[in-house]
Amino acid sequence: MRIITISREFGSGGRELGKRLAEALDVPFYDKEILFAIAKEGNYDENYVEQVLQRGLTPNYLPTFGHTFALGPDPVMQNEIRIMGLQQHIIENLAQKGDCVIVGRTSGIILEKYRPLKIFVYADMASRLARCRLRGDDVKTLSDRELQKKIQQIDEGRARHQKLFSDKKWGQKDNYHLCVNTTGIEIEAVVPAVKEYALAWFTQQEL
């Protein structure tokens, strides 16, 4: 099984790299599909699922002064945990279908046992801002400073989310096989090289 997981900084073009890589390798690409499947399976609103997955779990810690309070059942938290569980379940099912490229959703951690090729995509802030502006997504009304804050918050959410599942730190190069800095380059231009790297890497694993 040749599974490639892509983790990426927001605005680094990691999603595009994953999509193009899947096309080049002629295998399925999974991103929002996972989110839609969770919404369907759990009967949730898609936006709600996206929100939960983006910010990670939000344990309801009360500030205490020398005491800890026993909290009653927390419906928000229960939904969030259920969504995380569904995500895990759906990613596992997708992986079992065969070779694929999966972007985000801590899939590198969830699919560890399949020994995926783990790629991390990143870029400097200027380049990420520019890429967000180009894509246009929802950012026209934001100043650079606001957009930068949003980018950082999203990445912090991703790091926090991964921390729930793993002691492997999000974005730390040791936890990936290849880290690609997209600052100042067109994603499309490097896809053939990344594909070649992936093929060589899988061949080595299968020796």
Added chain:
Amino acid sequence: MRIITISREFGSGGRELGKRLAEALDVPFYDKEILFAIAKEGNYDENYVEQVLQRGLTPNYLPTFGHTFALGPDPVMQNEIRIMGLQQHIIENLAQKGDCVIVGRTSGIILEKYRPLKIFVYADMASRLARCRLRGDDVKTLSDRELQKKIQQIDEGRARHQKLFSDKKWGQKDNYHLCVNTTGIEIEAVVPAVKEYALAWFTQQEL
């Protein structure tokens, strides 16, 4: 000018990757050549130069108790600084000759103005231990624990050395364009892909 600088964890095979990449690109490869040139130019023993470059500068801080001592001229320190200066000078001269691959010696920092492609090569400790054993270099008498300590010391020296020149932290992925994890792979197998990546990257820079 297409200059590739390789930084690497000790035992990760970064030197081999650099050498093979230079061969594949048909450009000169510089590693020990720099050291030899420093020794010749400065009339130093090669082993001494290697030692100094490996451990980085060792400012002679005396432990003081509430006082600082004004230190007189320190001949050891002066030699070390001279060696660093020669290194810088020689690397600059090599780069001006044309396209090349340079391994180590903070060349990524020294040659910043040439906008080199900066690659970082790393691997997990087990894989680095195995690679050192394979290469055989001087390690036969060391236990795994001793060898691991040696590896860590060498890398700490590299990080410390870079810190003298730059606020860009050694080994931090943001300071490189591509980070290659060689755990469990033969260097030779990934060289064509890294070459292709390099060519695509330079083409992008030159647009």
